[in-house]
Amino acid sequence: MSEELTKQWRADFPLFTAQPDLVYMDQGATGQYPQPVIDAMMNFATTGNAPVHRGLYRLAYDATSAFEGVRQQVADFIGARTANEIVFTSGTTAAINLVAQSFGRLFVDQGSEVLVSVAEHHSNFLPWQRLCEQTGAKLVVAPITADGAIDEQWVLAHINVHTRIVALAQETNVSGARLQDARAIADRVHANGGYLLLDGAQGLAHQAVDVQALGCDFYAFSGHKIYGPSGIGCLYGRQELLTEMPPVTLGGGMIEEVSIRGASWLPAPERFEAGSQNVLGVIGLGAAIDYLQPRRAAITSYCSTLTRQLRQQLAAIPDVQLYSSQAACATLSFNLDGVHAHDLATFLDEQNIAVRAGHHCAQPLMHALAVPAVVRATLGAYTSVRDGQRLVAAVQQAREFFGGESHGA
């Protein structure tokens, strides 16, 4: 494990200059900003800010070129055929809702089935649950395996001619398990006349993504989970499908013509981008891709090794229950028997270790695991070996603290 490499990455994140003692293990909730992303945003705000798609002057033209340049960059980053397949949204949640509300209302009706897993984040669960309620379709919920992965065999076995949409996390946010063969699922659902959406919120940070090789029809992700800014994300959609979809949000920038009698829409992706866009967020997203792309393989390899080691060390502590997958590359979910996740999180916070505790927006999974809450530590490029050691030591200490008699009067 190259300690040198981590040191270098860690230096890219100014938060750890400001707070050198902080162990930030919540990258899976929201990522920290590397300096180049901050610089790109500040540079744009101070030298290049202008409206996009609307100005006939040079500053606006250059801003539009930069904005559209990021669209092309995203397309290249995830293997889309053209930049027109990339819609900017405020994040994964907005992207999935757009598909459910626009595509879903076109393609799902009574008698249809929509297949998700019990491990989905609420953002990839609730929009489908509501779509089913609205249309009378059936929500089919795939279980997880003993290792916390979506049961892909079950999924394959339950795709049939009624299955219109399969919506699955490429990597789940509690177990950190990744889909092994999205392509097989894509092929099966396509053979049955349905469509596949992948929720890439967690996955994109850790693996190279080629939407064409994956075979998915839609792919959603958020900037803030790939070292980019909050408030920006993308929906990838196959062009033929985007072309058929009606807009959900209406306003400036997405119309061809408007009169008092009616309106006609621009083609995708503009059709789905009503109103002034999060230009600064898009610029930051471009810089985040520039940062992540050349480093992602090395970061994932480094984090995977560290995660595996820490998992073993946590497992060796009596009373520790693990919920994250053995194959997880950056996620450690666990509880300490007899200690509620919140109490453990507060204990860790007192050691300046920031982890998340709760249901992780995955209540169906919590019900399936029969736990109210779990602690989740997620690693990032900046996580040092020492951070990991501190986590393990603190969990050990917590066990003594909560198990022992040493409380004050």
Place this chain on the structure above:
Amino acid sequence: MSEELTKQWRADFPLFTAQPDLVYMDQGATGQYPQPVIDAMMNFATTGNAPVHRGLYRLAYDATSAFEGVRQQVADFIGARTANEIVFTSGTTAAINLVAQSFGRLFVDQGSEVLVSVAEHHSNFLPWQRLCEQTGAKLVVAPITADGAIDEQWVLAHINVHTRIVALAQETNVSGARLQDARAIADRVHANGGYLLLDGAQGLAHQAVDVQALGCDFYAFSGHKIYGPSGIGCLYGRQELLTEMPPVTLGGGMIEEVSIRGASWLPAPERFEAGSQNVLGVIGLGAAIDYLQPRRAAITSYCSTLTRQLRQQLAAIPDVQLYSSQAACATLSFNLDGVHAHDLATFLDEQNIAVRAGHHCAQPLMHALAVPAVVRATLGAYTSVRDGQRLVAAVQQAREFFGGESHGA
């Protein structure tokens, strides 16, 4: 007119350090960033970034407090009763769509009337047009006066017991005319059992807003038009109304409980804020309010005087047609007879004067004015007297250039 004051404001905007010769007259489309807004965002990204509403550790708690602090700040800024009446959105467009899709579907049906004006921005026109198409309600479109203002007498005369929603721009984006008596409209529509939405995208930058004094039920605005960042805005809604409204976007952070069988929602405003929020944008918005609030009266007074003078000077140029109101405080819309708005904009751009030309997302208004496009120059805190002189001189020159015989071979 205090040239000193402008100099000081201008120095707050780093774009003009980078481009000292630029005359940016497109503040009405998107505003420039003052240094304190950039600093606040950068400071948060480098020292305080963490997920909001989800973390049990101090960094996350502090981020949540900062985030919720801005909600309170917005509530105070526009006179809401409580911070719970403020919903963060990606901008005005998203805010108005939320009202149309959630409140609109509850309160509008066949036989209802929705009243807008012909001067509305597409973002405050299309959502209502579609709502009417979907429900069978009637879209009633108020005309403008000779001075480009929404005809408030006409509005008052056309509110009746069928009027469920009146949606009007507090300040229109082409004429710059402001509503004279929103309160009278509010009272009339309330007396008839309806509700009033004000589109504050342009208005909030120029005038003190007290939603309770205005009497409106909803108020929408965007950060990027009040010297804040792009990708963030707010919906104010009266608490009783927000409480009745179902969410439109579903996902993390807006649920009380989720099971495979169903879900229940949090109260407003969280109910409407599904998914990770634009935290950096919210922080920037708070800084923008801090910047604008103590300066707004002085900026508006300065800009109004300058705008009035420039309007007279433009009116004195033969062939200039003015479309902005005599009372506009920062907007100059005009054409030069025989010269298309795009050609004029290109001419001005060659003199490094950035103005907008086109339909300004107000095609119904363009049809009413019977012009395909107009040129619009909008002023901001940083606009200098010299900027104004350059605009007038360049329009004069354009007239000679396009009118004269002096073209090259």
Place this chain on the structure above:
Amino acid sequence: MALNRLQQLYRSVIVEAAAKPATWGDVSGAVPVHAVNPSCGDKLELALRLDETGRISGLAVPTTGCTISQASASLLVGVVAGKTRAEALTLTDEFIAMIREGTPAPAALGDAAALASVHEFPARVKCALLAWTALRQALGAKGAA
């Protein structure tokens, strides 16, 4: 070392209270108030009965959640058992002020005063208040807790 603060937070009286069921008297027939702490999933069902004189004659606050929310529910029951509606509301307001603002606990709060140090852990304030705001609601109090 930070363990000091933690020892204050997790004093034995709190850990022991968390282990006890939060119930007193008879609540048969009461319509329960449901409360959740959505950010972390703490959950409770508060059932309350008042007798004909307006005194609390039964209170049960079964809670799933962390030590703080469970201890708080059980201490709440101990503090307000047998109190009048008005007394219970006053105690609730005093408890909330102690947690939120750090105001000193009056003697009447009894063992519940042991939760005072939650004020030093702002991220846990919601856990400590869950049961008390549910009681306020069950008592029909208006306004923000």
Place this chain on the structure above:
Amino acid sequence: MALNRLQQLYRSVIVEAAAKPATWGDVSGAVPVHAVNPSCGDKLELALRLDETGRISGLAVPTTGCTISQASASLLVGVVAGKTRAEALTLTDEFIAMIREGTPAPAALGDAAALASVHEFPARVKCALLAWTALRQALGAKGAA
């Protein structure tokens, strides 16, 4: 002074072309192609007829918009009048390359070559291409223009 660049852009041949109606031959019965430049509102209705040999026998491109889009429509008509479908497509591609990439105009583009300097005004490229991409569409060409 910037007027030089502007003088290049608004050469007399362009200003005069913009003033002329963009129409040639007989277009009766043609189904028009509708095109708009949504960011600024330029609009046209292109009507095209091919004769039995596949030559353009009628073309009308009434345009509302700026000098550049109107001149471009009128110059387009002059350049492709009487050409075969294949010839017209080649000319269109050459014109698009001239505007987009700044490649030198072949002689066959005739007066339309006067629009070459639009390449120096990227914000106006869409105006210059509106009529030509509509022609491509009317000729049934596939793919991005």
